[in-house]
Amino acid sequence: MDASYLDLLMAQQEEITEEAAGGGGVWVVADVVNGSIAPVTLEGIGAARTLADSLGAYVYGVLLGAGGADLAQTLYQAGADGVRVADDAGLSEFALEPYLHVLADLFEAEQPEVVILAATQQGQELAPRLAQRMGGGLIEHVTAVTLDEATRTVQGAVPIYGGQYFEILACPEARPQFLTIEPGTFPAPFVDSYRKGEPTLLDVEPATPAVRVIGPAEDFEPPPVPLKQAPVIVAAGRQVGGEAGFALVQQLATALGGRVAGDRGARDAGWIEAGQVVDVRGVEVAPEVYVAAGIRGDTFHNAAIEEAGFILAIHPDPHAPIFESADLGLEAEPQDVLPALLEALGD
Amino acid sequence: MRIIVILGRVLDPSGIVVKGSAGRIFVNREEYLIQPADACALEAALRIKDGMAAEVVALPRSPLPDDDILRQAIARGADRAIYLTGPALKAADEAAMTGVLTAAIERLGGADLVLIGSTTLDTGQGQLGLRLAEALGGAQITGAWQVSSADGQVQAVLQRNGRYVAVEADPPVVVTLLPGALKLRYPDGVRLINVYRGVGEVGDALEAWDAADLVDEAALTPLVESRGKEFAPERERGVRASGTPAEMAQAAADALRQRMRR
16 A cells, blocks of 8 residues: 555644753753763653653653764654753763853753653763752652652652662652653654654853863772672573583673673682682672573572572573573573673674 | 752652552652662762762752761761751752752852762652752753762763763762662761761761851742642553464564553
8 A cells, every 4th residue: 555645644743842941841861972962862752751641741752962863853752842952062961060051041941841861870960960960759760650640749769779679759849850760661662753843942051060080090990809799690501512612702701791600510620710600609699681601590599699689591402491590591502592692792 | 178968868669559440659669769860969079089089078969857868978988077957958859959059059069979879769860960950050960870080080980871871070069870880878877876876976976057047038939839649540451462472572573662652
């Protein structure tokens, strides 16, 4: 069926017009990474759209940078009703005072009801300063939102002890309500490529960063992260496939930015030191991600990884106990899967 | 140079078990630690004091039921600690604590450097230090591995865009320290005993100040309130990927990417 008439129809859609200034609204401060809008910003626009539809409010995006005004259309397409753009060479890279100056002036004038920022370095630095300056409440690292419609209060779920449970927090009185949202926890919104608008350019007054970069800290070496506190661990077992298989484990650890560990079999083979043995009699770990390659998974090992956030197990024996503990199991020889996994991660 | 260190405490997570299916948190061993990132802030302050004339004063990051972590800070080398009390303080959130701490710092005669952990172990909140920077009108350096002071400036080492860089700022500066950045020294045995007995050179190092003397009661009203807890559904374990090694690897890569984005 020829649907080209739909394109013509949609292309005639009127440009989005904004409500007059000073109407509160739900605002999203964009993060720009490598010249593109960060996915978390689009997720924020999606969350803002949901809240704004219930509140009967508008969604506004704020874009700060140099020469990136074209990115405003991405915010419109994700659901923003209005976009403010601060385009200035002094905003080319995030620095607190220049960004804060623009946003504080804007929000003082617009009096937002809700402001959403990403829980990234930029958002986490800006949000407390803005909240303190404007007398607003701030909920950080939000992973889900609901709305108390009676009081127009946003309720944010915040992970406690790394997500073992969630505290529901709200700012019932203070306005604006500031939120920083965790990347990857909100669904990406539908991108309507026909949606478009005319962004409003902001006047930018220069502000000097209070923190000066002296230069690279060449002699600095960070303290080694103890295995117990490592966020990512890739561990090898007796059936990893010999020296060649262990080399693949090391490559995977490098690719994931993790630490290499193993079970007692790996230590007996001489691939790891005693301090790298994951076992209740060795080191008990609680990483965000634990990859067990060729580890059969005895009781002592599996008990030591109980607190891991996500466990990927690779082992050829379908009856290996490690599969009972794993969130995802691959019944295969590690040396067959690991090269493909490294390739897939490299894409 | 006056250095303020903000310290909090946290329930040792190894002593608790969360049962999502029962909707309950079981505390098997009620033991409190200094917030790990705050412990790094204390060590950073003491290292600066080791190298130059400086006064280190410890203040609490939140209402505390007892002054134990402040005594521990004195035992490790802090010159003074202020235990903030008062019934109105009990519900204070970060915004309210910012007001109290700002007033306390002013009463102390101001600060050249405020050191605090970048995040809390339990709630992951990092706003207190940066709210303080705003309230004090100072610069902020976030996520530092190291802090030092020379020539009237504050220097720090940070990681930015995958590289370590040295930065500096004029006082007053608030610096937030990463957890694990520095290893906190052990307490001095004599100071530890004396600070609990209230004798010796540290006998009067711990003071208690009523928050009501620092700020109006209205300023202690929290902006953020808790509306309950939610528990994630039980994890579904034992899921297997199927297909060729390449297909299984792709499924694993997708799962790892999704998990690591969080």
